[in-house]
Amino acid sequence: VSCVCPWWFTYTFDNPLRRLLHDPERLLSTYVSKGMRAADIGCGMGHFTIGLARLVGPSGRVCAVDLQSQQLARVRRRAARAGVEERVELVMATDRSLGLSGAFDFVLAFWMLHEAPSEENFFAEVHACMSPGAALLLAEPILHVTRARFDRSVAIARRQGFAADPVRPRVRLSRAALLIRTTD
Ligand SMILES: C[S@@+](CC[C@H](N)C(=O)[O-])C[C@H]1O[C@@H](n2cnc3c(N)ncnc32)[C@H](O)[C@@H]1O
Numbered sequence: 176v177s178c179v180c181p182w183w184f185t186y187t188f189d190n191p192l193r194r195l196l197h198d199p200e201r202l203l204s205t206y207v208s209k210g211m212r213a214a215d216i217g218c219g220m221g222h223f224t225i226g227l228a229r230l231v232g233p234s235g236r237v238c239a240v241d242l243q244s245q246q247l248a249r250v251r252r253r254a255a256r257a258g259v260e261e262r263v264e265l266v267m268a269t270d271r272s273l274g275l276s277g278a279f280d281f282v283l284a285f286w287m288l289h290e291a292p293s294e295e296n297f298f299a300e301v302h303a304c305m306s307p308g309a310a311l312l313l314a315e316p317i318l319h320v321t322r323a324r325f326d327r328s329v330a331i332a333r334r335q336g337f338a339a340d341p342v343r344p345r346v347r348l349s350r351a352a353l354l355i356r357t358t359d
Pocket residue numbers: 179180182185189216217218219220221222223240241242243246268269270273284285286287290291292
């Protein structure tokens with residue numbers, strides 16, 4: 176898939192400096208608590224997966240989803256180093272399916288939506304695997320995604336059953352929205 180960020184390129188933004196820019200626990204602690212079931216879609220090398228695993232604690236679970244096996248292999252190693260591998264499930268997505276099932280309490284899609292082949296399908300699929308009232312934090316890179324394109328994505332999410340929180344989360348170098356899965 177030509178528009179997907181190659182696994183080796185993610186080294187350029189997944190390094191210790193990234194923590195200063197996007198501290199996972201600081202960014203996500205408002206939305207995630209102990210015992211939750213969370214998903215990190217387009218997890219890349221797992222920068223946010225490990226933070227999510229710490230936030231959900233030993234009784235919670237995190238599904239790390241990516242199209243690229245190289246990324247998932249890195250997430251596995253990283254989770255083992257951090258001592259959280261038992262809370263992390265790796266899910267290999269395809270172009271046509273994220274491969275997720277279940278009822279997630281929180282979903283993160285960080286800098287990946289612009290790579291997805293269909294935003295309609297993406298939001299429909301994520302909606303189907305979230306608990307009513309659960310939150311999806313969507314963040315897109317400001318350098319790749321214009322405000323107009325981001326607003327279009329939020330409009331698509333609304334058509335697929337999400338309500339956009341009027342307060343947009345502040346995420347560095349990103350356009351972000353908190354999307355709440357409405358009840359059917
Ligand atoms: C730019 S990287 C961001 C990685 C990570 N979220 C982060 O912020 O460090 C985008 C990742 O999304 C993955 N991706 C792209 N399209 C996807 C899809 N349809 N399903 C699952 N993963 C996807 C890519 O393989 C890549 O690892």
